[in-house]
Amino acid sequence: MFLPGFRDLVKPQWVAVIEELKLSGGLPVSELGRRLEIAYMTVKQHCQDLKDLGYLERWRVPRTQVGRPEIFYRLTPKADSLFPQAGVTLTLDLLEAIRALFGETAPDRLLFQHFQQQLEKWRPKLTKAKSLVEKATLLAGLREKEGCFGRCKYDPERGFRIEEYHHPLLPVFEKYPTAIQMELRMMEQLLGTKIVRREIPGGKGGPARVDFEVATLGVKGA
Structure with missing residues (x-):
């Protein structure tokens, strides 16, 4: 699921593009436009904008038949930050588990090691x-x-x-x-x-x- 807080801050079409590419792993502009019911040139511009921001990368795949190579887009590692991560709740749960297993001072020792x-x-x-x-x-x-x-x-x-x-x-x-x-x-x-x-x-x-x-x-x- 796309990180909820970003939905209100970015263009809905950008969210749709990122989500579809997350699900598919990568798509050509034509197929992405078909799935999102967005015109080819419009979805191409959205992809270019997201590429300029570092969230997508582009590559070309030769067609099996005669024609120019087809442009594909997929998410970059930077896009991972847009999706929920196992954050502070997991950290607190792990520290509590460590306390139960190894004693009262164990969380402090682990935090000291982190820093x-x-x-x-x-x-x-x-x-x-x-x-x-x-x-x-x-x-x-x-x-x-x-x-x-x-x-x-x-x-x-x-x-x-x-x-x-x-x-x-x-x-x-x-x-x-x-x-x-x-x-x-x-x-x-x-x-x-x-x-x-x-x-x-x-x-x-x-x-x-x-x-x-x-x-x-x-x-x-x-």
């Missing part, structure tokens, strides 16, 4: 940064690829910070709050500096978020 692996995976990607700001900006980009949603900000009063408005592990943090400090320590090791983490509640001033303030860039201590 250590993330540290080793991301550290080489930050080595080429020429400044702490650049390094922190690269880190924010890596976090966004993992499902976080945020923005880098700088002002003379507070210095440089990463403002995050969504974190896919938030339900995990709520049940296992020690993981918050594990993540923070991991980020500090990557940047080589102290980070002050502040939870900003939602309200008239804007939506709830978490600020990661890079202390060596002018941020006052907590």
